Amino acid sequence: MALAGVRVIELAGLAPAPFCGMILADFGAKVIRVDRTKGAVPLDTQARGKKSMAINLKTAEGVTLLRKLCVQSDVVLEPYRKGVMEKLGLGPQELLKENPRLIYARLTGYGQSGSYASAAGHDINYLAMSGLLSRLGRSGEKPYAPLNLLADFAGGGLTCALGIVLALLERTKSGKGQIIDASMVEGAAYVGSFIWKSRRIGMWDRSRGQNMLDSGAPFYDTYQTSDGKYMAVGAVEPQFYRQLLQGLELDAEQLPPQMSFSGWADLSRIFTERFASKTQADWSKVFDGTDACVTPVLTFDQVSSHPHNRERASFIKDSSGEESPRPAPVLSLTPAEPCLAPDPVIGEHTVEVLQELGFSSAEIDKMQAVGVVECNVVKAKL
Numbered sequence: 001m002a003l004a005g006v007r008v009i010e011l012a013g014l015a016p017a018p019f020c021g022m023i024l025a026d027f028g029a030k031v032i033r034v035d036r037t038k039g040a041v042p043l044d045t046q047a048r049g050k051k052s053m054a055i056n057l058k059t060a061e062g063v064t065l066l067r068k069l070c071v072q073s074d075v076v077l078e079p080y081r082k083g084v085m086e087k088l089g090l091g092p093q094e095l096l097k098e099n100p101r102l103i104y105a106r107l108t109g110y111g112q113s114g115s116y117a118s119a120a121g122h123d124i125n126y127l128a129m130s131g132l133l134s135r136l137g138r139s140g141e142k143p144y145a146p147l148n149l150l151a152d153f154a155g156g157g158l159t160c161a162l163g164i165v166l167a168l169l170e171r172t173k174s175g176k177g178q179i180i181d182a183s184m185v186e187g188a189a190y191v192g193s194f195i196w197k198s199r200r201i202g203m204w205d206r207s208r209g210q211n212m213l214d215s216g217a218p219f220y221d222t223y224q225t226s227d228g229k230y231m232a233v234g235a236v237e238p239q240f241y242r243q244l245l246q247g248l249e250l251d252a253e254q255l256p257p258q259m260s261f262s263g264w265a266d267l268s269r270i271f272t273e274r275f276a277s278k279t280q281a282d283w284s285k286v287f288d289g290t291d292a293c294v295t296p297v298l299t300f301d302q303v304s305s306h307p308h309n310r311e312r313a314s315f316i317k318d319s320s321g322e323e324s325p326r327p328a329p330v331l332s333l334t335p336a337e338p339c340l341a342p343d344p345v346i347g348e349h350t351v352e353v354l355q356e357l358g359f360s361s362a363e364i365d366k367m368q369a370v371g372v373v374e375c376n377v378v379k380a381k382l
Ligand SMILES: CCCCCCCCCCCC[C@H](C)C(=O)SCCNC(=O)CCNC(=O)[C@H](O)C(C)(C)COP(=O)(O)OP(=O)(O)OC[C@H]1O[C@@H](n2cnc3c(N)ncnc32)[C@H](O)[C@@H]1OP(=O)(O)O
Pocket: 013, 014, 015, 016, 034, 035, 036, 037, 043, 055, 056, 057, 058, 079, 080, 081, 082, 084, 087, 088, 107, 108, 109, 119, 120, 121, 122, 123, 124, 148, 152
């Protein structure tokens, strides 16, 4: 796999850093997640392929141990509030002094500088600060955050993974590591570059929810079908729009022009009525194989059995039968090989990692006895 041989220390976080770590693990990196001790609650639902080591960082020995682990690795991924790692004496300056090849990724909401740098926050706050949230939502309604996808995952975990891969690539030339300051505000804003840069062509001149791609246009929206399901319509270009009308059995001559704002409310009403006349399966039959850009809105239950997704094996099942998306993109030479074994329990690999670091069984027992580390065994892997 592309990242084979890369060792990553992921400090346990909430959602974005775990996603970043999972991407790296899916593509072959050895990712060791450092968890808390004392019966920490396992919150990482994106732990595929990772190892878990539980260290108490409120002990000096625990900090020394983490330092040792970090300086012997390629990447450190930390999701804490600004200054937390420095307080532990594990800031990037210190660690890079010991290991100049280290890539030190800091994944935060507001970045390492600026007056909000130390403030708590979540996806919705970062999205708000990026400007994007102000553009999301239907006409006349308040802004709407589309789950926590944009800041946490697109602008956060995924962008940070890109930064790490870029730094790894660069290191092959300079031999040097570097610090990655991944701010979810900036990552989300960057993901939204199209919105920023297409303002000059008038794409966003109208208010929220009244433009072509923000649910303002009738040809770029969802419609309910007679069985309470939905179809998604994305018939933007005139040649594809014509096919939409054909499928709906509508005569263009009898309708307002596609691109006239004043006709959009009428068109939307007509499309709504039409879509309500057949089931999702019926409409799928009508539009499958055409260029009308109309697809069923699949639920999680439907998605893997849809013929297209099934043919590409786009979804995988792990050994417990849990379904999830296959890592993307697909690399022809070194594709990801996602681990299908159950996620690690907290501290499952503490002993294994300590042994790799050269600690003896007696030393490991002692560290466990005084609460520096926690070693847990999986109870039921039957
Ligand atoms: C009952 C319900 C519980 C909730 C269930 C949650 C289920 C999951 C849901 C996911 C929701 C996802 C939401 C929508 C998100 O947006 S997640 C993104 C959140 N934001 C970020 O990640 C940005 C960067 N991080 C942060 O800003 C902050 O970490 C935070 C998220 C606001 C949390 O702040 P806070 O809890 O005060 O922690 P921090 O200031 O980062 O300090 C962490 C402290 O923990 C300590 N720590 C760490 N590891 C260990 C360890 N192994 N052993 C002992 N201690 C440990 C650190 O040393 C630090 O301690 P201290 O410096 O405070 O004394």
